[in-house]
Amino acid sequence: MSELKQRITAEMKAAMRAKEKARLGTIRMIQAEIKRIEVDERIELDDARVMAVLDKMQKQRRDSISQYDAAGRQDLADLERQELEVIKTFLPQPLTEEELAALVEQAMDATGAQSMQDMGKVMGILKPRIQGRADMGDVSRLVKARLAG
Structure with a gap:
């Protein structure tokens, strides 16, 4: 069993003992998604x-929160925010703007990227390094800006 899956299981047990229903529900949702993929594949x-x-x-x-906020459903947006906070506890520390810019520079140097046609190469190198630590949409915009100018 992977280290992260073991940690999720341990956190679930801790949430059960502490009777944290909201946290427990989110952790069970995470485990259900992992199990679904394992069974399907x-x-x-x-x-x-x-x-x-x-x-x-x-x-x-994040997408749900923005949609609920736009629709004026603060109650649903708050529920999504609570789930997001629990999910974040299992992800590594987010990258700072400076760290992200440095990683983009390294990837561009490694691939020799010069134009927008090289974006796939740059993103291919970046994705495994920043998975869970930065929003890929933001990374994509940063790479586009660097390649364009």
Whole structure:
């Protein structure tokens, strides 16, 4: 079992003991998604793949929050924010703007990227390094800006 999956299980047990219903519900949702993928694909997920699942769930929560805020449904937006906070506890520390800019520079130097046609190469190098630590949409905009000017 991967280290991250073990940590999620341990956190679930701690939430059960502490009777934290909201946290427990979110952790169970995370475990259900991991188990669904494992059953569908008949594989055991490693830490990198679990991180990708958590990153996707984080993005879904952010999208939902913006939609609920736009629709004036503060109650639903607050629920999504609570889930997002629990999901974030399992993700690594987010990158700062400076760290992200440095990683983009390194990836561009490594690929020799000069134009927008090289964006796929740069993103291919960046994605495994920043999975769960930065929003890929923001990274994409940063790379586009660097390649354009």
